[in-house]
Amino acid sequence: MKTLFPIIQMILAAAPQAMMRGAVLSVLVLLMGAALLGLSGWFITATGLAGIAGLGIAFDVFRPSAGVRFLALGRTAARYGEHVFTHDATLRALAFLRVRLLRRQVWLDSRALSRLRSEAVLTRIIADVDALDGVVLRLLLPAVAALATHLIVFLAIGWLAGWAIACALLAGYIPLAILIFWQLARRSIKPSDRAEKESQSLRRGVIDMIRNRQSLILDARLDDREADLLSLDGNIRKAAQQLDRAERGAALAITMLVTLVTACALGLGGWLVAQGVMGPAVGVIGIFVALALAETLMPLRRGIADYGKMAGAAKRIGYGEKEKPEKSKPKSPLCHENAGASPPVLAVRKAPLTFIIEPGEAVALTGASGSGKTSLLMEIAGLAESSGIAILGRAPADWPDSSLRDLVTMVPQRSVLLAGTIRENFNLAADVPESALWQALAAISLDAVIRERGGLDAPLGEAGAGLSGGQAQRLALARAIIRQPQLLLLDEPTEGLDEATADRVLSGIRRALPQTAILATLHRNANHPMFDRQIPLLL
Structure with a gap:
């Protein structure tokens, strides 16, 4: 993870205010989603109970329905604002990173430049920077927003429905979700990095084949070169299949986790209602909030699966590495007979x-x-x-x-x-x-x-x-x-x-x-x- 820290710092520093507003809106979107589902569950249950009890006329439906509309529209607006702020800040940061990396290549001395193939370097830089566009959008921001949302929901549910349900939601989601994502990262880091490297090799190979197609045709090696590229493509597909299996396995585990936590909320809420600690309408809030909290986990799946690709790109780019001071080198002995005379050119x-x-x-x-x-x-x-x-x-x-x-x-x-x-x-x-x-x-x-x-x-x-x-x-x-x-x-x-x-x-x-x-x-x-x-x- 430490290889991504310089990239994260650079992206956050590119437009800190926009990124901060985007992060706040990301948390707000998740909170509004949880509040919308919790309020809707309470509203449906409360109106049903009021109808059964014959109190439907006296029940206030206007304020809860207004709250549902406010949360639905506010969630849409917050999601739009989050995308505008975070994507704008990320694109600015990636543009800065591209310029910074190309400038670094320009200022290399001739000895270093002589070892580089310009097409290969440019292709690698473009691909690696593209791989880093999800560091904040798909990894850091969803993780921070998910954690903040769970903590705020824990406090809100503890105040509304009791600390027993709040602790069940927090203890059920956080530790098990971390375990699921750790397993996903462990299974996906190698195939993700391998797929990215092979993709870059395939891209360079296609460019070389197009550029040297005449020589390949005249040497009767076009079919051999095509076979090599198809082999690279096969390796990419195998790595992608491994990555897809790991990601689908994580999706299944998250679905089972949501089901488990929701069942716990249902059982605990039913028990508290039976004990007379709370009413049925309040007891169902934890169930619907447990379902809503699934939204905090699903976006992280893609980012965790791409962690290997991002980490590999960060290592190859080497952004943030300190340049080593050039050591002084001893002068070579003069290569002429008379050491006292001026040396030859x-x-x-x-x-x-x-x-x-x-x-x-x-x-x-x-x-x-x-x-x-x-x-x-x-x-x-x-x-x-x-x-x-x-x-x-x-x-x-x-x-x-x-x-x-x-x-x-x-x-x-x-x-x-x-x-x-x-x-x-x-x-x-x-x-x-x-x-x-x-x-x-x-x-x-x-x-x-x-x-x-x-x-x-x-x-x-x-x-x-x-x-x-x-x-x-x-x-x-x-x-x-x-x-x-x-x-x-x-x-x-x-x-x-x-x-x-x-x-x-x-x-x-x-x-x-x-x-x-x-x-x-x-x-x-x-x-x-x-x-x-x-x-x-x-x-």
């Missing part, structure tokens, strides 16, 4: 590969496909575990992420452009004057194309739709240029470019960044004059 000592790159140098890293060129760039950029690598004398893992990003910029083979204007895509990298943006575009021979499209405010579609693959790659290179890094890592920067364009792009990068150390992986154009030397990477 990049030093790599990974047997059998050993080289250094000084400011202003450009090195072409060559090798067959699969030899590990991209993996080496990822290690240098601090996006993978590394050893034998130093940037300005320190291992990438020893640099604070923000400082490392200022020093090192990497342009992967498949760069990401966002839907928006070209200027907005540049703003992701740095906030520089417009003239610097045009200089970067001119360096990679893209300025004329951008002007034809309408300039820096020309819109791009999702993933840079509207530009060709080569143009999108060059725009990513221009975005790297405006950062003016000390070390620039390029993964196949000329892939998809013709020879003339590749020559202009490489020359433009060198002119735009004369003091930057550049390491580029290449399958071709490694002999370009831009590069001071080549380093082969063998398998």
Whole structure:
């Protein structure tokens, strides 16, 4: 239960006044329901007795009937107000939670982001937040309202019909209801959590299958993938069946409990009437109130059954966890011969590969496909575990992420452009004057194309739709240029470019960044004059 406390606190704090009004109205609805049934039972019994006794004309039917109408209409109005206040407060809280969780993902450092699949993370966050919408509405609020109603009814029945009947109602409902719900939670927590996890896996699997359907068809694996998804769906159905059995069992137990408590109220009330302690009309109040109190228990059944799903979602979200302070890391030894000299921008000592790159140098890293060129760039950029690598004398893992990003910029083979204007895509990298943006575009021979499209405010579609693959790659290179890094890592920067364009792009990068150390992986154009030397990477 403690995993849900931060979520409950957040939801209650989102709109405390609205939630408090909703809680009061929830108790009022239950109390009016109990009072309505109790008053109706008393009224029916009293009028029947008055008719039998021949006192029907003298019996006052107006005030009790007015009370019945008031309670019926008031209960309807209170129920409407409860829904308005509690649902509005809960939706506000969940909207805040979604923004908070997405913002947390945005502020993760690049090392953590590299381990995340954006689709999987977004799908998980949406599903987990949706699972938490019942924490207050179906769990906390019904439980608090039920307990408060039973206590108030205990006092009212003790005053109206005697403390014997009041104690029978309280002692019959509270302990046994807690036992029933404890058993329901114990039986449902695992299948509820398992059903939620499998549902998220199925959702991600369907998204992946739709996105990769062409590859699956060409590889003749579409049927296999469909079978895997059907297996996941089967697991979800099995968990749902277990959950349904547990919930129906709890419903049966609650029904039996209501019957038992009502029978106790009937027997005790009849005995007290026979003893002359109270009249028949008062004696039946406990019976009808016992029936009305069943309304306090039924709403809890759904919330308790979903407890496993809610608790699992709260654990995965980790809302309210304190961030651990980053421990200071020792500096790595300098990876160059003369410890007294300034360290090189990049030093790599990974047997059998050993080289250094000084400011202003450009090195072409060559090798067959699969030899590990991209993996080496990822290690240098601090996006993978590394050893034998130093940037300005320190291992990438020893640099604070923000400082490392200022020093090192990497342009992967498949760069990401966002839907928006070209200027907005540049703003992701740095906030520089417009003239610097045009200089970067001119360096990679893209300025004329951008002007034809309408300039820096020309819109791009999702993933840079509207530009060709080569143009999108060059725009990513221009975005790297405006950062003016000390070390620039390029993964196949000329892939998809013709020879003339590749020559202009490489020359433009060198002119735009004369003091930057550049390491580029290449399958071709490694002999370009831009590069001071080549380093082969063998398998």
